[in-house]
Amino acid sequence: MIYLDQAATSFPKPVEVVEAIASTLKNIPGSPGRSAHKGALEASRILFEAREKVASFIGAEDSSSIIFTSGATESLNLVLQGLLKEGDRVLATSMEHNSVARVLGHLKKERKLEVIYLPCDEEGFLDLERCEKILREKPAQLLCVNLVSNVTGTIQPLHEILALKGETLLLLDGAQAVGHLPLDVGHLPIDFLAFSGHKGLFGPPGVGVLYLRPGLEEKLRPLKFGGTGSRSEFLEQPPFLPDRFECGTPNLPGIAGLAAGIDFIEKIGLTKIHRHETALADIFLDRIKECPGLKIYGPQDRVKASAIVSLNIEGLAPSEVARRLDREFGVAVRAGLHCAPLAHQTIGSFPQGTVRFSFGYFNRLADAEKAAEALLAIAG
Numbered sequence: 001m002i003y004l005d006q007a008a009t010s011f012p013k014p015v016e017v018v019e020a021i022a023s024t025l026k027n028i029p030g031s032p033g034r035s036a037h038k039g040a041l042e043a044s045r046i047l048f049e050a051r052e053k054v055a056s057f058i059g060a061e062d063s064s065s066i067i068f069t070s071g072a073t074e075s076l077n078l079v080l081q082g083l084l085k086e087g088d089r090v091l092a093t094s095m096e097h098n099s100v101a102r103v104l105g106h107l108k109k110e111r112k113l114e115v116i117y118l119p120c121d122e123e124g125f126l127d128l129e130r131c132e133k134i135l136r137e138k139p140a141q142l143l144c145v146n147l148v149s150n151v152t153g154t155i156q157p158l159h160e161i162l163a164l165k166g167e168t169l170l171l172l173d174g175a176q177a178v179g180h181l182p183l184d185v186g187h188l189p190i191d192f193l194a195f196s197g198h199k200g201l202f203g204p205p206g207v208g209v210l211y212l213r214p215g216l217e218e219k220l221r222p223l224k225f226g227g228t229g230s231r232s233e234f235l236e237q238p239p240f241l242p243d244r245f246e247c248g249t250p251n252l253p254g255i256a257g258l259a260a261g262i263d264f265i266e267k268i269g270l271t272k273i274h275r276h277e278t279a280l281a282d283i284f285l286d287r288i289k290e291c292p293g294l295k296i297y298g299p300q301d302r303v304k305a306s307a308i309v310s311l312n313i314e315g316l317a318p319s320e321v322a323r324r325l326d327r328e329f330g331v332a333v334r335a336g337l338h339c340a341p342l343a344h345q346t347i348g349s350f351p352q353g354t355v356r357f358s359f360g361y362f363n364r365l366a367d368a369e370k371a372a373e374a375l376l377a378i379a380g
């Protein structure tokens, strides 16, 4: 199979990741922070080192500002549900994933939020002038930005957004960014960064991260409550990080796999990974440019896009194209709305959606070439 659904989850996983997961399951008897025997201490060491690794990878000074979650969805929920109060005003780009939009939809009803979707252009870029104007009219509690679109690969202009946001807190959905682009939360005023372990970081599913700027923890109510192995005599959640937001037995094999994924990226080099993925997307785009009835979405200037290509072929439903790619050519892609209906409304592909090809480090030149040939054959 030619796997071009890397934006859903990266595949294959590096052998080091598989080994780290297996080794934790095979060799670590005990739960981190729970007991004082050697196995539990070893588990605590793995958890601590993974936290330090994630912190250093994204430039966070203090590893206790790294909260392990079950994925980007939980990380985003933690901020949105934990921060926003009755009547708050929230801004979000019109390229958001449902893991932001549905939470806002729920909170809009439950807490009477004022939710404003900021316009983006046809390529998916935020209209910075409108954003600034709306912020100037009335400050908002939170601005949500999907840094890299899972539909078009559009990379939002982070520095410009940071320059105009003022006092408004910024929540970055980094699900499609972390592991693809360099991000340094230590040198940029990013308040919250949510991401998954199983996409760009090569970890397994079921593990994710929320970074929060130190000091912001007091503004966030925890999403869940329970055992932490610390301050067990109290019937209230410990106030300190990361225990305030992490409870229950952690997914140690998943976290160890995530840490091994980061080691892998550091061994190869993030720039090399990004260059390889985007080169494949560029080659694919070049090969299909003569395709009859082709409509490509997202940035024309591919420097401003990740290795995600969304397209349609006139007269063919995206689901039909994806089905034929899979059945007749063994090419795995995703079709439809990609959990981001707002993004499709923005780029003009709602309600049918698009066919999405997403490239990763383990894809080869031949994958891009064969996928292009298959698409050309289907388009006739």
Ligand SMILES: Cc1ncc(COP(=O)(O)O)c(C=O)c1O
Residues within 6 Å of the ligand: 007, 008, 070, 071, 072, 073, 074, 097, 099, 146, 148, 149, 150, 173, 175, 176, 196, 197, 208
């Ligand atoms: C932009 C974006 N945000 C959030 C998510 C949710 O990530 P997860 O399913 O790992 O929680 C995804 C997953 O595809 C995504 O692409």
